[in-house]
Amino acid sequence: MTNRRPYRHILILADIEGSSGCGSYRASSFLTRSWATACAAMSLDVDAVVKALFKAGVRRVTVKDFHRTAHNLLPEMIDRRARILSGYRQGPVPGLGDPEDADAVMMIGMHAAAGTGGFLAHTLTSRLAGLVVNGRPLAEVELFAASLAPFGIPAIFFSGCPIACHQARKRIKGIRTLPIDKTIAPAHLDAVSWRQTLSQAAVRSLSDNAAAPYRLDGPLQAVINIRDGTVVAAKMADPWGFRRSGATVYINAATFHTLYEALIRLCYLSPLADKTLPYSLMLYNWIGWLGRQWVRRHLKTRCRR
Ligand SMILES: [Zn+2]
Numbered sequence: 001m002t003n004r005r006p007y008r009h010i011l012i013l014a015d016i017e018g019s020s021g022c023g024s025y026r027a028s029s030f031l032t033r034s035w036a037t038a039c040a041a042m043s044l045d046v047d048a049v050v051k052a053l054f055k056a057g058v059r060r061v062t063v064k065d066f067h068r069t070a071h072n073l074l075p076e077m078i079d080r081r082a083r084i085l086s087g088y089r090q091g092p093v094p095g096l097g098d099p100e101d102a103d104a105v106m107m108i109g110m111h112a113a114a115g116t117g118g119f120l121a122h123t124l125t126s127r128l129a130g131l132v133v134n135g136r137p138l139a140e141v142e143l144f145a146a147s148l149a150p151f152g153i154p155a156i157f158f159s160g161c162p163i164a165c166h167q168a169r170k171r172i173k174g175i176r177t178l179p180i181d182k183t184i185a186p187a188h189l190d191a192v193s194w195r196q197t198l199s200q201a202a203v204r205s206l207s208d209n210a211a212a213p214y215r216l217d218g219p220l221q222a223v224i225n226i227r228d229g230t231v232v233a234a235k236m237a238d239p240w241g242f243r244r245s246g247a248t249v250y251i252n253a254a255t256f257h258t259l260y261e262a263l264i265r266l267c268y269l270s271p272l273a274d275k276t277l278p279y280s281l282m283l284y285n286w287i288g289w290l291g292r293q294w295v296r297r298h299l300k301t302r303c304r305r
Pocket of ligand 1: 015066067068
């Protein structure tokens with residue numbers, strides 16, 4: 001028995017690597033044919049979960065696209081009752097914006113932490129060969145869950161490759177996971193029944209009561225290895241004044257928020273882009289929007305053939 005009130009507003013963070021249509025790095029890459037197909041499959045995965053959540057009594061579902069340009073989901077393929085957020089916002093939650101009155105977060109289509117051997121494992125960008133914080137690899141599930149903790153939002157459900165699921169369960173107490181077998185190529189996966197299993201597992205997580213907001217308390221010491229070596233590491237880290245030795249960057253942060261901001265700068269921004277962030281974001285979001293138009297055109301011509 002629990003006296004916790006039921007979750008009314010669910011926030012879904014959706015990525016592509018651990019979704020049902022992504023079988024290769026190419027299928028996660030901007031403007032490739034296999035990416036267009038993966039976008040459609042990712043949208044159907046989200047649709048299945050959204051429908052099941054509403055059926056289970058959830059009143060509101062917000063879906064945030066969190067892969068690359070954040071314009072992968074095709075809203076026309078997803079139940080119209082859900083609100084789909086594309087593109088990135090500056091804050092208060094980096095990338096997401098305002099989580100409003102979300103009661104809990106679910107993450108689907110996810111992947112494992114950089115350098116840990118899961119399917120297309122990475123953290124924030126594939127340019128990081130490894131990201132270790134306080135002695136252990138840091139996965140995006142922790143970054144996203146910790147960024148929502150100040151709003152009292154627990155992470156209750158996660159789906160991705162088996163290694164990603166294992167990492168999520170190890171780090172986030174009470175999270176329910178559902179793995180996807182990435183050894184099966186998307187063309188051979190029975191996506192319809194997998195989506196059913198996925199959405200049933202998501203619904204079951206609504207009645208779990210062990211989940212609490214995930215806090216990552218400081219001080220935090222990050223050791224980051226840049227995949228492409230010293231020159232690239234210098235380009236990424238030196239403009240920010242981060243301590244660096246060869247291809248290894250060191251960031252010490254007193255709080256989680258400071259660490260997350262530093263990682264975003266290292267991985268995605270130049271000081272100029274940071275100074276003009278509202279405009280850089282607008283430009284980036286516009287490119288993403290154009291990319292999604294390309295996906296629609298590609299899917300249409302493929303259907304006509
Ligand atoms: Zn992704």
